[in-house]
Amino acid sequence: MSIEIxxxxxxxxxxxxxxxxxxxxxxxxLLALLGPSGCGKTTLLRIIAGLEQPDAGQVxxxxxxxxxQHVAERQVGFVFQHYALFRHMTVFDNVAFGLTVRxxxxxxxxxxIRERVMQLLKMVQLDWxxxxxPAQLSGGQRQRIALARSLAVEPRVLLLDxxxxxxxxxxxxxxRRWLRKLHxxxxxxxxxxxHDQEEALEVSDRVVVMDHGHIEQVGRPDDIYEQPxxxxxxxxxGDVNLFHGRVEDGRFTHGDFAHALSTxxxxxxxxxxxxxxxxxxxxxxxxxxxxxxxxxEHIHAVGPLVRVEVVPERGDAIEVVLGKERFRELALVxxxxxxxxxxxxxxxxxxxxx
Amino acid sequence: MQTTESRPVRLALxxxxxxxxxLFLVVPLAAVFWEALSKGWDLYAAALVEYEAWQxxxxxxxxxxxxxxxxxxxxxxxxxxxxxxxxxxKSLLTTLIDLPFSVSPVVAGxxxxxxxxxxxxxxxxxxxxxxxxxxxxxxxxxxxVFVTFPFVARELIPLMQAQGQEEEQAALVLGAxxxxxxxxxxxxxxxxxxxxxVILTNARAMGEFGAVSVVSGHIRGETNTxxxxxxxxxxxxxxxxxxACASIxxxxxxxxxxxxxxxxxxxxxxxxxxxxxTQQAREALA
Amino acid sequence: MNLIxxxxxxxxxxxxxxxxxxxxxxxxxxxxxxxxALNASTLGWxxxxxxxxxxxxxxxxxxxxxxxxIAASVNxxxxxxxxxxxxxxxxxxKRFVDALIDLPFALPTAVxxxxxxxxxxxxxxxxxxxDPLGIKVAFTPLGIVVALIFVSLPFVVRTVQPVLEDLxxxxxxxxTCLGAGRWQIFRRVIFPAVLPALLxxxxxxxxxxxxxxxxxxxxxxxxxxxxEIAPLIIISKLEQFDVAGxxxxxxxMLALSFFVLFxxxxxxxxxxxxxxxx
Numbered sequence: 001m002s003i004e005i006x007x008x009x010x011x012x013x014x015x016x017x018x019x020x021x022x023x024x025x026x027x028x029x030l031l032a033l034l035g036p037s038g039c040g041k042t043t044l045l046r047i048i049a050g051l052e053q054p055d056a057g058q059v060x061x062x063x064x065x066x067x068x069q070h071v072a073e074r075q076v077g078f079v080f081q082h083y084a085l086f087r088h089m090t091v092f093d094n095v096a097f098g099l100t101v102r103x104x105x106x107x108x109x110x111x112x113i114r115e116r117v118m119q120l121l122k123m124v125q126l127d128w129x130x131x132x133x134p135a136q137l138s139g140g141q142r143q144r145i146a147l148a149r150s151l152a153v154e155p156r157v158l159l160l161d162x163x164x165x166x167x168x169x170x171x172x173x174x175x176r177r178w179l180r181k182l183h184x185x186x187x188x189x190x191x192x193x194x195h196d197q198e199e200a201l202e203v204s205d206r207v208v209v210m211d212h213g214h215i216e217q218v219g220r221p222d223d224i225y226e227q228p229x230x231x232x233x234x235x236x237x238g239d240v241n242l243f244h245g246r247v248e249d250g251r252f253t254h255g256d257f258a259h260a261l262s263t264x265x266x267x268x269x270x271x272x273x274x275x276x277x278x279x280x281x282x283x284x285x286x287x288x289x290x291x292x293x294x295x296x297e298h299i300h301a302v303g304p305l306v307r308v309e310v311v312p313e314r315g316d317a318i319e320v321v322l323g324k325e326r327f328r329e330l331a332l333v334x335x336x337x338x339x340x341x342x343x344x345x346x347x348x349x350x351x352x353x354x
Numbered sequence: 355m356q357t358t359e360s361r362p363v364r365l366a367l368x369x370x371x372x373x374x375x376x377l378f379l380v381v382p383l384a385a386v387f388w389e390a391l392s393k394g395w396d397l398y399a400a401a402l403v404e405y406e407a408w409q410x411x412x413x414x415x416x417x418x419x420x421x422x423x424x425x426x427x428x429x430x431x432x433x434x435x436x437x438x439x440x441x442x443x444k445s446l447l448t449t450l451i452d453l454p455f456s457v458s459p460v461v462a463g464x465x466x467x468x469x470x471x472x473x474x475x476x477x478x479x480x481x482x483x484x485x486x487x488x489x490x491x492x493x494x495x496x497x498x499v500f501v502t503f504p505f506v507a508r509e510l511i512p513l514m515q516a517q518g519q520e521e522e523q524a525a526l527v528l529g530a531x532x533x534x535x536x537x538x539x540x541x542x543x544x545x546x547x548x549x550x551x552v553i554l555t556n557a558r559a560m561g562e563f564g565a566v567s568v569v570s571g572h573i574r575g576e577t578n579t580x581x582x583x584x585x586x587x588x589x590x591x592x593x594x595x596x597x598a599c600a601s602i603x604x605x606x607x608x609x610x611x612x613x614x615x616x617x618x619x620x621x622x623x624x625x626x627x628x629x630x631x632t633q634q635a636r637e638a639l640a
Numbered sequence: 641m642n643l644i645x646x647x648x649x650x651x652x653x654x655x656x657x658x659x660x661x662x663x664x665x666x667x668x669x670x671x672x673x674x675x676x677a678l679n680a681s682t683l684g685w686x687x688x689x690x691x692x693x694x695x696x697x698x699x700x701x702x703x704x705x706x707x708x709x710i711a712a713s714v715n716x717x718x719x720x721x722x723x724x725x726x727x728x729x730x731x732x733x734k735r736f737v738d739a740l741i742d743l744p745f746a747l748p749t750a751v752x753x754x755x756x757x758x759x760x761x762x763x764x765x766x767x768x769x770x771d772p773l774g775i776k777v778a779f780t781p782l783g784i785v786v787a788l789i790f791v792s793l794p795f796v797v798r799t800v801q802p803v804l805e806d807l808x809x810x811x812x813x814x815x816t817c818l819g820a821g822r823w824q825i826f827r828r829v830i831f832p833a834v835l836p837a838l839l840x841x842x843x844x845x846x847x848x849x850x851x852x853x854x855x856x857x858x859x860x861x862x863x864x865x866x867x868e869i870a871p872l873i874i875i876s877k878l879e880q881f882d883v884a885g886x887x888x889x890x891x892x893m894l895a896l897s898f899f900v901l902f903x904x905x906x907x908x909x910x911x912x913x914x915x916x917x918x
Contacts, residue, residue, distance in 0.1 A: 051813050071816045078817040084810035087915040088832040098818030101828070133914050153818055359822060364729050371725040372737070374718050378790055379743050382755040385765065389758055424664075432661035439654045447661075449905075453669055456897040458851025460871035461890045465672035467878065468679050468887065499668055507661075522651055532652035554745070561748025563854030568875060581750040581854065588754050588858065597758075600751040607746035614746075615739040 001062050001156040001189050002027045003048060008057035010043055010213075017043040018054070019213040028187045030180070032204035034194055036236070040213040041193045042161055048191065049159050050074045061156070077150030079160040083142045085134040091145050092130040095120055098153035120148040123182075140171040147182075160192035164199060176203050197237050201225060209233050231348045234275040241281065241318050243274040243291060243345075252347050255314075259291050259342060272349040278321040280344045283308065283330060290339035292318060296332055308332065310340055386604045390597035401598035406574055410583035410599070413491065417566075417579060418559040421498040425555050429506025430548070434540075436507075437514035438522070448511070454503045462500050463568025466493060489571030494579065497565040502558045506551035513547040513621075514540075546620045553617065557610040561603055676894070679887045691888035696864055697873055701892060704870040707781060708849035711788035716842040719796025720834070726797070727804040741798070744791050749854025756787050757858040779861030784869065787855040792845035799841030803834050836911040840904050847900040851893060 003025040010018040017040045025031050033041040046052040048059060050071035058067045066074055086094050093100075095117045099108055108116070121127040124144040134142055143163065150158065163179065164172040180203050183190055194200050200207045201221040209216045209224065209232075217229040228234040245254035247270045252259045254274065276291070284290065294312035301307075306327040310318045318340055322330070332338070358364065391398055401407060432451060436444060454462065470487040471477045480487060487493045521543065525535040541548075563581040570577040578586065580599050587596035680688075691697065725731075726738055744752065760767045760777035770777060777783045807830065815825045853871040860867045870893055877886040 049817065051817070071813075072819045072821070076817060078814065080810045080814055082808070082810065084808060084814040086811060086815075086829055086833075088835075097815065097820070097828070101815070101818065101820040101824045135915055149814075149818070358728065367721060368725050368729050368731050371718075371722050372731075375722065375737060375740065378793060379740055381759060381765065382752060382790065383743065383747070385755045385759050386751060389755075428661060428664045431657040432665075434653060435658040435661055438651050439649055439658075441654075441658070447665075450665055450669065451661075453673075456847055456901045458853065458871055458890075458893055458897070460853045460874050461676075461851065461893055462672070464874055464878065464886055464890050465676045468883070469672050469675035471883075473883065474675065496668070500672065503668055519649075519651060526650055535651075536653070557746050561746075561751070563748060563750040564852075564871065567853070568878065581748050584750050584754065585858075593758075596754055600748075600754060603748045603751045607743060607748070607751075610746040611739050611742055614742065615735075 003157060003189065003191075004058075004060040004063070005044070005048070006058040006060065008044065008047060008054045008059070010040070010047065010052065010054050016213050018047070020057070021213070021215055022057075023208060023215060023218065025189060025191060026206075027189055029205040030183045030190045030192075030203065032192055032194055032200035032207045033210060034197060034200040034207050034236075035210035035216075036195060038212075039210040041195075041210050044210070045159050045161055045191060045193050048157070049076050049078045051078070075153070075156045077153065077155030077158045079143075079146045079150050079158070079163055081162040081165055083134075083146040083166075085142055085146060085149070087134050090131050090133055091121070091126065091137070092117055094134065094145060095149045095152050097149065117152065120152055123151075124148045138171075139167045140175055143167065143175060147179075156189070158188050158190040160190065162194060163192055164194070164196075172199075179203060201237075209236060211236075228275075228346060231273065231275065234346055234348075239278050239319060240275045241278065242316070243276065244315075245272060245274065246270060247272045247347060247349060252345070254291055257291050257293075259289070259345065261347065270349045272347050274342070274345040274347045276342045276345045278307070278319045279305075280342060281318070281320040282326070282341045282343060283310070283320055283322065283332065283338045284341050285330075285338065287339050289341050291342045291345075292340045294318060294338065294340065296334050296336045296338055299332060299334060301327065310338060383604060386597055386600050389593060390601040392597075393594050397594050398598050398601075401592075401595040402602070404595070406578070407580075407583060407595070407599055409576070410578045410580045411602070413494070413577070414560050414579040414581075416491070417495050417498045418556055420495050421502055421559045422552060422555050424499055425502055425506050426548070426552060428503070429508075429510055429551055432507040433510035433514050433544075434536075437511050438519055451507050452504050454500050459501055459562065459564030460568055463497055463565040466497055466500070466565075466569050470496075488569055489573065490577060493569035494566050494577060497569045498559045498562055501562050501565050502555040505555040505558065506548065509547045509551035509554070510544055513544055516625075517543055546617050546624060550614065550617045550621065553610055553613050557607065560606055676887065676890060679883065680891045683884055683888060687884065688888050688891070691885045692892055694885075696868070697870075697885075697889055699865045700868050700870045700873045701889070703781060703784070703867065704850050704893075705896070707784045707788055707869075708792075708846050708852075710785050711792055711849045712842045712846035714785075714789050715792055715796045715845045716838060719793065719841060719845075720800055720838055723797045723800040723804055727801060741794050744793050749791060749852065750858075752790055753787065753855040753858035756783070756790060756855065760786065760859065778859050779863070779867065781860075781867055783859035783861070784856050784867060787859050788849040788852055791852050791855050792849045795845040795848065796838065796841035799837045799844070800834055803837040804830075807833055836907060836915075839907055843900050843904050843907075847897055850896060 005021060005023040005025075008018050008021045010016075021040070021044060023044075033044060035041045043052060047054050050066070050069060054067065058065055060066060061074065086097065089097070096113050099113045099116065102108075118127055118130070121130055124147060126141055126144055126148070129137065129141065129145075134145070137145065147160075147163075164175055167175065176199060192204070201224070204221060206219065207221055207224050208218045211232050217224055217233045219227075224233065225237055228237060234240055243252075243254045245252055247261070250261050252261055252272060252274050259274070274291070287293075292310075292312050294310040296308060297311045297317065298309040299306065301324075304324060306322045306324060308320045308322060308327075310320060312318065320340065359367075432447075435441075436448060467488055468474060469476060470480065470493065472481055472488075477488070487496065521539050522535050525539045530538065560579075561581060562579075563585070566579055567582060567585070570579070570582055572578060572582060572586065574586070580603055584596050584599045584603070587593075587599065683691075692701075722741070726734065726741075757764075757778055759765045760770070760783055762768065762771045762776070762778070764778070767778060775782075777786055811829055811833070812825055815829045820828065851871065853869070856869055857872060860869060860872075862868050862872060870889055874886045874889050877883075877889070
């Protein structure tokens with residue numbers, strides 16, 4: 001089922017959580033809402049669920065206005081950040097809850113409920129824990145039970161609030177892959193909220209990057225990563241080096257250095273900032289095509305990648321990530337004078353991408 | 355979100371609650387002051403300055419003045435041992451400390467009569483040496499200490515357990531002695547909890563009736579505390595006198611509630627502040 | 641001291657604090673208990689049964705426990721309601737009402753006793769309206785129940801209140817998402833979560849009510865076989881120098897208190913083991 005969000009606004013006192021947000025979630029896709037805390041992503045998710053009422057704007061399910069529909073009627077599955085499992089019920093009763101609270105007329109028979117719950121528990125690979133209480137489960141198991149519980153009512157949309165937020169790194173990675181696989185099998189329209197860019201980029205079909213109640217960019221994970229639309233998105237998606245300079249005649253100049261831009265740049269003479277990821281930088285001993293120069297300050301050569309810190313005469317230290325091979329080839333020593341070249345840079349003037 | 359009842363339901367439940375509390379709490383409280391002043395201020399004041407009333411007030415103050423510090427020191431010692439160390443029988447000790455709360459005050463009084471009364475071994479020895487405990491002031495003090503025994507310890511133990519002992523360890527590492535650590539780190543951290551316990555101890559100590567009634571012997575002007583004096587006056591149909599004395603105790607209760615509310619607010623604030631501090635420290639480490 | 645200390649600690653004062661605590665505990669609490677136990681053991685089984693099964697004693701025990709049970713039940717219901725309203729709804733003066741809940745803890749029982757008697761006496765504030773309706777409160781078992789409701793009122797409120805406060809809003813949201821209605825959420829999510837606290841609070845109220853003396857003797861009327869409570873029996877036996885009889889009744893009351901205490905601990909242990917989520 002598709003979801004359409006039109007000009008949603010939400011304020012909490014003086015704080016604007018969402019400012020005229022519009023977004024379309026395609027049927028069957030897995031969409032990530034990504035952003036720092038306080039960016040409005042959870043509020044948006046809760047508005048979609050009907051747990052929160054927007055101050056203005058509309059939510060449409062399959063083209064039909066659902067803005068004032070009660071949560072219970074929206075047929076959404078919601079997985080809470082801390083799972084919100086009912087601690088006095090067994091795992092089985094938790095999963096069965098949504099079925100057993102139905103009015104008697106539409107409630108499935110006990111046997112049918114049992115069958116469906118066990119089927120869901122098998123799907124999340126926890127059928128052996130049916131009689132356990134939530135307190136006896138690990139974080140990852142609770143997460144899967146919360147998911148099974150939300151799926152029991154056969155929702156048209158699955159909404160997940162920071163689904164892996166409360167788990168440790170190892171479990172988080174396993175569950176991520178598992179969620180992706182589950183979604184591929186079931187094809188239920190799903191939206192999840194996260195502040196972890198790696199998670200959003202790895203799991204989702206499309207990513208919505210949000211900040212301060214605005215949508216900064218919507219796109220496929222690789223598009224977002226390769227072509228960030230704003231300085232915020234660039235910074236949020238990973239480590240980045242900043243080079244302050246000017247754009248003139250199709251070139252980006254930074255101090256005495258210049259870098260030819262591939263795109264047709266504005267002809268004017270504009271203040272601009274170039275954002276370059278550490279692994280898009282290289283080091284050289286020749287000045288040709290360089291973006292900066294500096295002294296090698298630190299070399300951290302642990303793992304497959306080598307992190308080199310280059311300190312220019314003015315400005316912040318530049319972080320360069322090299323492959324082991326390249327590092328050996330260069331045979332760098334601390335204290336050495338080197339030139340920094342960029343394979344790829346994103347230049348922004350003000351808020352505009354150039 | 356719609357996680358509440360409809361307005362009429364809310365109003366009805368609130369009205370029912372307030373009616374119940376009004377009937378069971380406000381009306382009796384109002385009755386005390388109303389009856390005390392029913393014959394005017396002059397009679398009210400006269401009832402309070404009467405010799406026996408005055409003696410009862412004095413005895414009540416003495417009993418509280420002994421019981422409160424004793425239980426304060428005991429509570430701090432017990433809390434230090436229980437909240438700061440691991441030892442065998444700790445939960446048994448905690449249960450034993452709470453024991454006086456689960457005993458009827460009358461049974462508590464009886465136990466002291468059995469222990470120190472003339473028929474017991476100790477009582478016989480005491481009588482030979484002309485020391486009287488039962489039907490005398492020491493018995494009243496002992497019974498008061500018994501019924502208020504757990505209050506301070508019970509407030510301090512969970513508070514100190516929640517705070518952990520990192521701050522004390524830090525003080526020791528910085529070279530403070532044990533006493534310095536206690537006075538300058540532990541005590542300031544638990545002062546509001548301590549005050550809370552003291553207020554509850556004091557309120558109960560001054561108001562105790564059942565236990566004191568058994569051991570006092572009701573000797574007018576000698577072994578009567580205010581609550582016992584209230585009983586005597588009431589049974590003599592001296593209602594103004596009874597309610598005048600009762601009004602002092604009711605005032606004490608109101609002051610107790612006010613201080614208690616204030617202290618609770620302080621503890622809550624302190625707790626919130628320490629939570630924020632821990633969170634900030636964690637974020638700084640992350 | 642190392643014999644009992646399980647784990648090494650850098651903090652000083654273990655021996656001193658534990659020693660002092662044990663000394664006072666022994667002197668103030670354990671010694672009197674020992675005196676009671678000693679007296680009870682010299683009583684003998686037949687004498688004990690004889691004492692306890694005397695009609696007046698039996699009636700008083702029945703009255704004390706029965707009235708306490710009714711008062712605890714009323715407070716279970718009303719205390720839950722009070723806690724619910726205080727946690728969930730807002731109304732003017734809420735802080736004041738919240739502080740007032742502890743009045744029965746702070747107000748000396750004798751004061752409560754004479755106040756309630758004055759109110760419910762046939763010519764009292766409320767008694768004069770109830771009397772024509774044939775409802776007699778003061779000097780009847782009903783009066784005892786009223787006094788016991790008063791003294792045990794805070795227990796249920798104060799045990800249920802924090803649990804209701806800590807109940808995550810998310811639980812109700814989750815239930816709503818799954819299609820449950822308001823009543824279903826109350827019955828199947830909120831009430832079971834609060835039930836252990838409600839039972840604990842009611843048990844505490846019951847234990848307190850059985851032993852209550854000060855607030856009851858004024859309103860009870862103390863008519864033998866009708867409105868004479870067990871603690872009063874102990875006192876009157878003591879006044880008649882019937883120490884054995886007083887001890888026997890005390891042992892029954894104490895046994896019941898311990899049983900309730902045991903039940904409360906069992907309930908808490910069971911709840912913590914099953915639902916105690918970290």
